Amino acid sequence: xxxxxIEKKVLLHAPRARVWRALSDSAEFGTWFGVKFDGPFxxxxxxxxxxxxxxxxxxxxxxxxxxxxKAFEITIDRMEPERLFSFRWHPYAMEPGxxxxxxxxxxxxFTLEEADGGILLTVSESxxxxxxLERRAKAFTANEQGWGMQVKLIEAYLVRTP
Amino acid sequence: MSARRSSKAxxxxxxxxxxxxxLGDTARLRLVFRLCDGGPLSITKLTEGSKVTRQxxxxxxxxxxxxxxxxxxxxxxxxxxxxxxxxxxxxxRYLDLISKQWDEALDxxxxxxxx
Numbered sequence: 001x002x003x004x005x006i007e008k009k010v011l012l013h014a015p016r017a018r019v020w021r022a023l024s025d026s027a028e029f030g031t032w033f034g035v036k037f038d039g040p041f042x043x044x045x046x047x048x049x050x051x052x053x054x055x056x057x058x059x060x061x062x063x064x065x066x067x068x069x070k071a072f073e074i075t076i077d078r079m080e081p082e083r084l085f086s087f088r089w090h091p092y093a094m095e096p097g098x099x100x101x102x103x104x105x106x107x108x109x110f111t112l113e114e115a116d117g118g119i120l121l122t123v124s125e126s127x128x129x130x131x132x133l134e135r136r137a138k139a140f141t142a143n144e145q146g147w148g149m150q151v152k153l154i155e156a157y158l159v160r161t162p
Numbered sequence: 163m164s165a166r167r168s169s170k171a172x173x174x175x176x177x178x179x180x181x182x183x184x185l186g187d188t189a190r191l192r193l194v195f196r197l198c199d200g201g202p203l204s205i206t207k208l209t210e211g212s213k214v215t216r217q218x219x220x221x222x223x224x225x226x227x228x229x230x231x232x233x234x235x236x237x238x239x240x241x242x243x244x245x246x247x248x249x250x251x252x253x254x255r256y257l258d259l260i261s262k263q264w265d266e267a268l269d270x271x272x273x274x275x276x277x
Contacts, residue, residue: 006261010268014275022275032274033267056270091260121271123264128257 006125013118020082023110032056034064035072043079047087048072077107085110091125104130189214190222194245197232202244204237 012019022028026037026047034054037047049072053061077086088105106127113120196208205223209216223243226232234241 006257006264008261008264008268010272012272012275018275022271028274032270034270054270056273060266060270091263121268123268125260125264128260 019119023085045076197245202242204240
């Protein structure tokens with residue numbers, strides 16, 4: 001992994017249309033991600049939402065609970081049906097009273113590829129080099145404890161749900 | 163990492179230095195590796211055996227110094243450079259956190275679409 005770029009790949013045992021809907025439909029995206037948006041996704045649209053605990057996993061939902069109702073904003077970049085979905089956002093935009101709208105955003109890109117047994121989904125996040133260092137320092141000190149707990153929850157979740 | 167240390171780091175960063183930008187250059191990464199292996203080193207030592215000029219090395223070191231990645235101290239008549247390891251770890255940890263956030267989100271997506 002390079003210094004300013006994150007990439008993840010996951011094989012999803014589901015049809016392409018199903019995966020695309022889970023990404024491109026704002027209500028479906030919100031369900032697994034844990035956010036409620038104010039309307040449908042459209043390329044170029046500024047989407048306003050609030051954090052809601054995900055119904056997909058109750059342990060993760062408990063971890064999200066303290067953030068419930070917090071504003072969550074993304075700007076849709078591209079929507080290429082069943083192939084590519086991308087948006088910009090401010091990672092760790094969690095500090096109360098801070099206006100993140102003037103800060104540089106990172107770009108998140110989902111791409112769907114055919115694979116044995118399903119769809120290979122790649123998600124990448126780039127643009128960390130433009131985020132002020134001060135913000136990053138704050139982000140990880142503020143979230144250190146919270147994330148430590150989250151990671152434990154995920155590990156427990158993965159053991160139970162292979 | 164102590165809270166005092168990170169608030170100091172935050173204050174340094176008010177100069178809007180960019181850590182990742184500072185690392186996003188092959189010549190600078192090479193200097194980081196040199197300093198990892200044999201730091202602290204003088205500019206003379208850092209320039210030895212490389213095609214890069216002394217001026218270029220100095221410029222790269224200044225960029226990294228502004229990002230808090232390296233610092234220099236005077237040793238006799240010349241300054242020597244060394245890595246600020248804590249800052250490198252900070253950079254690593256920031257991406258690790260976001261990376262874990264994605265692992266978690268993708269697990270939920272998988273549960274959601276495979277249901």
